Structures are given as C-alpha cells and as structure tokens.
Amino acid sequence: MDKEKTKLRDRIKSAIRYLNDHPVLLIVFFSYCLTFITESLGRHSCWKALVFEFTKPFMFLCNMSIFALTLSIALLSKKRTYWICTISLVWLGLGIANFVMLFSRITPFNAMDFQLMPSVLPILPTYLGWGGVIAAGAVILAAIIFVIVIWFKVKKIKVNYTKAAVTILVCAIITTAFVGGGALTGAIPAHFSSLPRAYDAHGFSLCFSISIFDRGVSKPRGYDNKIDDVVEFVKGDDTDGFTQPEKTPNIIFVQLESFYDLKLLSGFEFSEDPTPVFTNLRNTCTSGILTVPSIGAGTANTEFEILTGLSMQYLGSAEYPYRTFLQTQTCESVPFILKNYGYTSHAIHNYKGNFYDRHKAFSTLGFDTFTSREYMDLLGENYAGWEQDAVLVKSVMDSLKATEGPDFIQCITVQGHGKYPIVSYPGEKHERIKPTSLPNGANKHAFTYFANQLYATDKFIADLIDAVNEIKEETVIVFYGDHIPNIGFEENWIPKGMTLYDTEYVIWRTDGKYDEGKNCTAYQLYSEIFSSLDIEGGIVTKLHQKRDQLSKSKYDDYLHCLQYDIVENNGKESYDGKLPFKATDLKMGVIDVTVTDVYTFGEHIYVKGTGFTQASQIYVNGSHEETEYIDDNTLILSGVKLENGDKIKISQIADFLSPPLSTTDNFVYNEEADE
Numbered sequence: 128m129d130k131e132k133t134k135l136r137d138r139i140k141s142a143i144r145y146l147n148d149h150p151v152l153l154i155v156f157f158s159y160c161l162t163f164i165t166e167s168l169g170r171h172s173c174w175k176a177l178v179f180e181f182t183k184p185f186m187f188l189c190n191m192s193i194f195a196l197t198l199s200i201a202l203l204s205k206k207r208t209y210w211i212c213t214i215s216l217v218w219l220g221l222g223i224a225n226f227v228m229l230f231s232r233i234t235p236f237n238a239m240d241f242q243l244m245p246s247v248l249p250i251l252p253t254y255l256g257w258g259g260v261i262a263a264g265a266v267i268l269a270a271i272i273f274v275i276v277i278w279f280k281v282k283k284i285k286v287n288y289t290k291a292a293v294t295i296l297v298c299a300i301i302t303t304a305f306v307g308g309g310a311l312t313g314a315i316p317a318h319f320s321s322l323p324r325a326y327d328a329h330g331f332s333l334c335f336s337i338s339i340f341d342r343g344v345s346k347p348r349g350y351d352n353k354i355d356d357v358v359e360f361v362k363g364d365d366t367d368g369f370t371q372p373e374k375t376p377n378i379i380f381v382q383l384e385s386f387y388d389l390k391l392l393s394g395f396e397f398s399e400d401p402t403p404v405f406t407n408l409r410n411t412c413t414s415g416i417l418t419v420p421s422i423g424a425g426t427a428n429t430e431f432e433i434l435t436g437l438s439m440q441y442l443g444s445a446e447y448p449y450r451t452f453l454q455t456q457t458c459e460s461v462p463f464i465l466k467n468y469g470y471t472s473h474a475i476h477n478y479k480g481n482f483y484d485r486h487k488a489f490s491t492l493g494f495d496t497f498t499s500r501e502y503m504d505l506l507g508e509n510y511a512g513w514e515q516d517a518v519l520v521k522s523v524m525d526s527l528k529a530t531e532g533p534d535f536i537q538c539i540t541v542q543g544h545g546k547y548p549i550v551s552y553p554g555e556k557h558e559r560i561k562p563t564s565l566p567n568g569a570n571k572h573a574f575t576y577f578a579n580q581l582y583a584t585d586k587f588i589a590d591l592i593d594a595v596n597e598i599k600e601e602t603v604i605v606f607y608g609d610h611i612p613n614i615g616f617e618e619n620w621i622p623k624g625m626t627l628y629d630t631e632y633v634i635w636r637t638d639g640k641y642d643e644g645k646n647c648t649a650y651q652l653y654s655e656i657f658s659s660l661d662i663e664g665g666i667v668t669k670l671h672q673k674r675d676q677l678s679k680s681k682y683d684d685y686l687h688c689l690q691y692d693i694v695e696n697n698g699k700e701s702y703d704g705k706l707p708f709k710a711t712d713l714k715m716g717v718i719d720v721t722v723t724d725v726y727t728f729g730e731h732i733y734v735k736g737t738g739f740t741q742a743s744q745i746y747v748n749g750s751h752e753e754t755e756y757i758d759d760n761t762l763i764l765s766g767v768k769l770e771n772g773d774k775i776k777i778s779q780i781a782d783f784l785s786p787p788l789s790t791t792d793n794f795v796y797n798e799e800a801d802e
Contacts, residue, residue, distance in 0.1 A: 150202055151294055157215055158194040162187060165222035165331040169235060179330070185314060189305040190330035192298070194218065199298040202291035205283040213274055220270065222331060233423035233613050235326040237338035237445035306333070317345070319444035323422065338445040343452065344691045345441070347684065354692060354700045357685045360677075361669045372661035375468050375533040376601035376637070379523065380461075380653075381591070382430060383584060385423075385543040385612035387630060389574070392620045394566030401560050401578040402585040405606065405633065413634040413659075415644035417652060422627050423613030426539070427483040430609070432649035434492055434537065435460045436667040441690045449488035457708035458693050461653050462493030464665040465535045471495050473526040473717065476539040477503060477514040479781040480715060480788045490713040494537070496529070498522045501742035501779040501788055502716030504759060509542060509580060510552050516542040516587040520594050522717075527598065529717040540587070543580045545613045547573040566620060573614050592635060600637075605656060607632035607649075634659075666701050667693075715779065715789040722794035725764075725775055732764040734775065736791075744780045746790075747773055771798040 166176035166187075180187045197218070201210035225236035309315035319325035319334065319341075326334045347353065388402055388409075389395050400406060408414070419429045420439035428439050431448045435458055442448060457463070462472035472494045480486045480499030489497045503522055506515045519538055527534050548555075549570050560578040562571060588606060595602050608630030618627060632652060634644065640659075647655060654671035663669060667689055674682045689701055698706035720738035727733075734745060737760060745754045745764050755763040762777070769775075773796040778787035 150207065153211070154195050154198045154202075154294075154298075155191075157198055157211060158191045161194045161215060161218050161222075162191045162330070162332065165218065165225070166190070168222040168226035169229070169326060169331045171226065171229065183328075185305075185309070186328070186330050186333070189302075189309060189315075190332045192302040192305045193332040193336055196295075196298040196302045199291075199295045202294055203286065203288065205286055206278070206281050207284060207286075209277055209281040212277055216270055216274065218332070220267075221335060223266075225326075225331060225335075233323050234421075234425065234445075235322055235331075235334070237322065237335055239338060239443075239445040239447055239450070242447070242450045322445060325444065334444075338443070341443040342446055343443060344687075344694045346695070347687045347691055350688055350691060353684070354688050357670075357688045358666070358701055360685065361666050361673065361689075370661070370663060371468065374601060374660070375470065376603050376660070377527060377534045377536070377595075378465070378470075378656065378660075379536040379538060379591075379595075379602065379604040380433060381588070381604060381606045382426070382433065382537070382539045382609050383543070383588075383606060384426065384540045384609060385545070385577075385614075386540075386581065386584060386608035387611055389578060389581065391622045391625075393622070394564065394620065395562070395569070395574075396564035397578055398561040398563055399559075401581040404585045404589045405631075408588075408606065408633040408635055409631065411641070412636070413641045413644040415632060416625060416646040417607050417630050417632045418626075418628050418646075418648045419608075419610050419630055420628070420649065421610040423545075423611060423616075426609045427485070429649050430537070430539065433607075433652060434462070436650050436654060436665070436671055437690050437693070438648070438650045438686060441687050442694075447483065449483045449485065452694055453488040453491045454484065455491070456694075456697075457491045457493070457706055457710055458698075459665050459667050459706075459708065460492045461537075462495075462535060462711075463708045464657075464662070464668060465533075466493065467664050468662060469532045470535045471530045471532060472535045472537075473498065473529075474537045474539070475519060475522045475526065476500070476541070477505075477516065477518050477522075478539075478541045480779075481781045481785050486713070486715065486788055490710045493708060493711055494713060495711055496526065496714045496717050498526065498716050499781070499788065501781055502718070502720075502738070502740060505741055509583075510548065510554070510576065511544065511546055513541045513544045516540045516584045517590065519587065520590050523591060524594050524598070526717050527595075527600065540584055542584050542587075543577065543612065547612070547614050548576050549573055552576060566617075568615065568617055569620075570615065577612060577614055596637065602637050603656065603660070604635045605632060605652070606635070607652070720777055720779060720789065720791055722775060722777055722791050725769070725794060725796050727769075732767070732769060734762040734764055734777070735760060736762075736777065739777070740779070742779050742781070743777050744787075746776050746778060749774075769796050769798075771796065 163176055163180065166179055167173045170176055170179070198211055198214055201207050201214060204210050221236065228236045306315065310317065315329060322334070388405065389397065390400065420432055421428050427447055427449050431437070432439060437458065465472060474485070474489045474494045474497040476485065477500050480497060480501055486497060500514055503518050506518045508514055519540065523536060523538055526536055550572055552572060555572065555575055558575055558579045560582050562574050562578065565571060565574060592604065595604065610630065611627055616627060621627060634656065645655060651671050654668050657663065657668060658672055663672070670685055670689060677685065692698055692701045693706065716738060718738040720736070720743065722734060722736040724735040725732065739756065739759050739762055741756050743754065743756060743762055745752050745762060747767055747769070752767050753765040755765060757763060774793040775796055776791050776793050778790040780787055
C-alpha cells in the first residue's frame with residue numbers, strides 16, 4: 128500500500144514538473160480546471176457543467192480562452208507560479224461568489240455588484256445569516272494569508288520574455304477570434320436581455336467579462352442619418368411642447384415589491400385569496416399585463432423604466448442606471464415632465480435611502496423630496512427583516528398634504544422582499560393564509576410566508592385607497608408589481624400568455640373613469656396614464672404615445688436612437704442642443720428635522736425638536752453620541768456632559784458605513800438657559 132502511495136506521489140510530482148517545464152500546457156490545464164469549476168459552481172451541478180462542455184464546446188472553449196489570456200500574463204513574472212495561483216484564486220473567488228449569490232437571487236454575480244457593494248453589505252446578514260457572513264470573512268482572510276505565504280514560498284525562475292510575449296499574443300488572438308467570431312455569427316449576442324439565461328447559455332467568465340465593459344447605450348446603426356427623422360416624427364407640428372389639461376389630479380405610482388397574484392399560477396391553491404383587494408381592482412378598474420426588465424431582483428431597474436420611459440434593453444447587460452449615468456446626469460422623467468404642469472414630485476420607500484443610491488439618483492430624476500425609512504415612524508419588521516408596508520400610508524398622506532398644488536408620488540414597497548424561508552419559521556402555524564395545494568418544486572414554507580406578506584401588502588393597498596378617498600382630492604393611483612419573487616418560479620407554473628418577465632398593473636381613480644387597459648412594458652406605462660389625463664410633454668413620452676403609427680421594429684429603432692442621444696449625446700439632437708433638465712436640490716423627508724431645545728432633566732439630557740425617528744442620531748461638536756429615541760419630538764442624549772457653547776446636531780443615519788442622509792443645523796447649547 129505504501130509503495131502504491133509513493134508511486135502516485137512521484138507521478139503527481141513528475142506531472143507538476145512537466146507542466147512547469149511547459150508553461151503553455153500549464154496555462155491550458157489551469158484554464159480547463161477554472162472553466163469546469165466555475166461552470167459547476169454557477170450551475171450548482173458538476174453534471175450540468177459537463178453537459179455545457181459537450182453540448183456547447185465552442186462556448187466552453189471561449190470561456191477557457193478568457194481564463195488562458197488572464198493567466199498568460201503571469202509568464203512575464205519571475206514568480207510565475209505565484210501569479211498563476213493568485214489569478215486562479217481571484218477567478219475562483221468570483222465563481223464562489225456567484226455560487227453563493229444564486230441561492231438568494233436569480234441574477235448571477237457580475238461586475239456591477241462591486242458598485243452595489245456599499246448598498247449590499249448592510250443586508251448580507253439577511254441573506255447569509257451572521258454565521259454565513261463570518262464564514263465568508265474567514266474564507267477571504269484565509270485566501271489573503273495563503274497569497275501572502277506563497278509569495279515567500281515560491282522560488283524565482285528565469286523568464287524568457289520573448290516566449291512569454293508570444294504566448295500572451297497568441298492567447299489574445301485566440302480569445303479575440305472566439306469572442307469576435309461568436310459576435311459576428313450571432314453565437315454571442317450584442318446585448319444580454321436576461322443575465323440568468325446568458326450565463327447559462329454562454330458561460331461564467333465570458334458573461335462576467337462582458338459585464339465589466341458593457342455600459343451605456345451603444346450607437347445605433349445608421350444613427351447619424353436616422354436621428355433627424357426620429358425627432359421630426361416625434362415632434363411633428365408641435366411647437367410649444369406642452370398643452371395644459373383641464374384637470375391635474377394627484378398621480379401616485381405604487382411599486383409593489385415582488386407582488387404577484389398567486390392564484391394565476393398553475394397548481395396553486397390557498398385557504399383564501401392572498402390578494403383580494405388587488406383581485407377586485409383588476410376586475411373593476413383599468414388593468415393589464417406589465418412586462419418588466421428583471422426577474423426575481425432588479426427593483427431599481429423596473430423603477431428606472433417606469434420613471435423615464437427608457438428601456439434597459441439598450442443599456443449595459445448588468446447595468447443599474449442609478450449607479451452609473453444617473454449619478455451625475457439628468458434625463459427626461461415623469462417628475463421633470465410634470466413640473467411643467469405645476470406638480471411637486473415625492474419619492475417614498477420604506478427601506479434605506481442610500482440603497483441603489485436612490486438619494487442621489489432621485490435628484491437627477493427631478494424629485495423634490497425623498498422620504499425613506501429613516502424619516503418614518505416605523506411599525507416593525509417581518510421575519511425576513513423588512514419593514515411593514517402599512518407604514519407607507521402616513522408618508523404618502525404627509526406628502527400629499529405638504530403642498531397646495533398637485534403631487535406626483537413614486538411609492539416603493541419592500542415587505543414582500545426575499546429571502547423567503549425554506550424551513551419552518553416562527554409563527555408559521557399561526558399564519559392566516561395556508562397553501563392547500565402546491566405543485567412539485569414549490570416549497571411549502573416559502574409560499575406560506577410569501578402569501579401572507581402579499582396579504583399584508585394587499586391590505587396596505589386598501590388602506591391607501593381609503594386614506595386618499597378621505598382627503599377629497601382628485602387622484603390616480605397606479606399599482607404594479609416590480610418583478611416576480613425569487614421563490615423558485617418555474618415557467619410551467621406561469622399562465623398562458625405570460626412570461627417570467629410579466630407582472631400586472633391596475634389603475635384606480637377617484638373619478639371612476641376606467642377604460643380597457645393595454646398590455647405594455649414598464650417603460651410605456653406612464654405614457655398610457657399621461658394619455659388618459661391629456662398630458663403630453665416630453666419627447667420620449669410622445670414617441671410612446673405615437674407608437675401605434677410605427678411598426679414594432681421601427682418603434683424599437685426610434686427609441687434606441689432617442690436613448691443613445693439622451694444618455695451618450697446629452698440630448699444634443701433631441702432637445703435642440705442639450706438636455707434641458709436640471710438636477711433638483713433633493714430634500715430628504717417632507718417633515719423638517721430640527722432641534723429646538725436642549726435641556727437637562729434629572730439624570731438625562733433631552734433634545735427636543737421635530738421630525739425625529741429611530742434613525743436620528745445626536746452629534747456633539749461633530750462626535751457621535753449615544754442616542755435614545757423617545758418620540759418624533761424627543762431624543763435622550765447619554766454618556767456626555769454638555770458645556771456652554773457645545774454644538775449639537777441631528778443626523779439621519781441609514782447605516783454607519785455611509786454618510787448621513789441629512790443633518791440639521793447646529794444648535795448651540797446655552798448652560799444658563801438650561802439652568
């Protein structure tokens with residue numbers, strides 16, 4: 128037995144020496160291993176990776192060539208083995224990240240996730256649990272230690288720079304041939320409309336690499352000759368751009384997180400209807416199917432299409448506009464259009480204000496105020512850690528009451544968000560809605576939990592309608608789902624005529640004027656509402672409103688041209704020289720957060736003011752101090768003794784990893800006034 132072990136060990140050492148003596152073979156070997164391992168991780172199956180290898184050999188080799196190109200750079204170093212190991216470790220880390228993420232979302236890991244990291248880090252415990260977070264940290268630390276150790280262990284070798292350069296050049300040519308050839312033949316599409324399907328069809332390293340560079344809007348073929356025709360068609364004989372409608376009702380868009388009528392699914396039955404209010408609205412109001420750009424995640428991208436009329440299909444495959452061009456650039460949007468009609472625009476969301484950088488993007492989208500959870504008197508979180516949607520009713524009503532004129536409100540719910548429990552959870556047996564029949568593959572615990580979150584959100588819909596009815600202001604409310612839930616939906620569950628990209632919308636109006644709704648995309652929905660209200664303004668809006676005059680292909684081509692001009696050309700052709708929209712000075716919350724008094728009473732220091740919430744934190748002379756929330760007018764300051772002239776301010780904190788969302792002016796402490 129010992130002799131056999133010795134022989135095996137000698138053979139392994141001999142193979143390693145042979146590969147070291149033949150670096151090209153070493154790179155090929157590592158490239159194959161990395162391709163097979165990352166595909167196995169991404170597909171959660173070694174068998175599926177083998178199927179990919181033998182049924183799509185071209186794509187498998189394409190992914191191998193990308194690994195080989197990155198590994199070949201190591202040939203230029205005297206510590207070749209070190210760099211091959213390190214580069215391989217980086218790729219394995221990306222593959223493992225993809226493996227883990229696909230347990231909690233449908234969208235594979237991509238380069239955009241690095242930009243989203245500041246928003247994602249605070250919610251990692253929700254998905255991984257603290258044990259998972261600690262384990263992930265331990266793995267990363269172990270990898271760093273390994274990289275440091277092998278730096279000192281690996282011996283230097285003599286480098287043949289000519290051979291190394293030739294090998295790198297050959298790898299680059301092969302990679303270019305595979306990727307370029309795939310693009311020319313259509314094997315690799317110019318744009319991935321669905322990242323999950325793209326990763327499955329084309330492989331991890333290729334799709335991840337494309338996600339690094341695929342940003343913005345590509346220039347449409349023949350754009351220079353087409354754009355004038357597009358603008359002429361859209362504008363027509365219109366010279367003033369805006370016509371004042373007879374009425375300007377309040378307009379409220381309510382984006383319902385993961386909202387879906389489970390009764391539509393094949394094989395699902397429940398003890399009672401999880402969404403009776405929405406069902407009634409569908410049957411009595413304007414309604415239709417809404418095609419959204421995301422599956423199981425990507426709330427902000429549905430939001431982007433709804434607000435701008437621009438399509439994600441012309442942007443980067445993994446792009447989040449809130450984190451890319453909308454950081455600094457404006458574009459036509461519902462708030463900017465409605466400003467011309469006297470509207471004030473408010474955004475409301477019962478989650479962190481800095482998530483997806485909404486606190487920045489809502490300014491470039493033209494909103495006047497943004498009320499995030501840091502500016503709400505919270506009701507409490509559900510099992511998954513998300514705030515109840517019922518809290519939004521007060522925020523919507525506060526926004527409507529804050530101004531005299533008409534209001535536009537974008538209200539975004541969160542209660543139905545995953546991660547959904549796949550085992551029994553506390554309170555499950557006391558849940559109101561019970562699944563009585565489920566198809567194979569549907570997790571009972573997950574659907575029990577989700578159905579009851581839907582029921583709570585459905586009640587919020589009813590409460591919001593009741594509250595709006597009470598104020599006697601003419602109002603239009605649009606309720607729509609942002610995407611299907613990440614709960615393991617299978618295509619054979621979906622009703623005929625719908626896809627995994629389809630949700631629903633309903634339009635409720637105080638005046639009761641309803642028509643038969645059209646099925647439409649998220650980027651077309653607002654133009655439908657505007658048409659019903661005789662609101663026109665906006666070149667993108669007009670294109671959508673006149674789309675019936677065009678063939679589907681020409682309409683898509685025109686929208687692509689307009690979107691390129693807006694995003695990449697600053698609206699030079701569409702808006703007579705440049706975009707006319709100016710970013711707003713976004714106010715966080717509609718109720719001012721102020722400090723009116725600071726005094727000592729007994730053993731405590733009381734800070735009095737307005738607009739305080741559980742997110743309010745006290746700073747004394749710029750230093751954060753322990754803060755206790757009492758009510759919206761009272762905070763208690765602990766662990767500090769104030770001195771005359773100390774400067775006290777209140778900041779609304781989303782998380783301590785990020786800057787405050789807003790901060791009050793300094794209140795100067797007066798010791799004599801306190802006494």
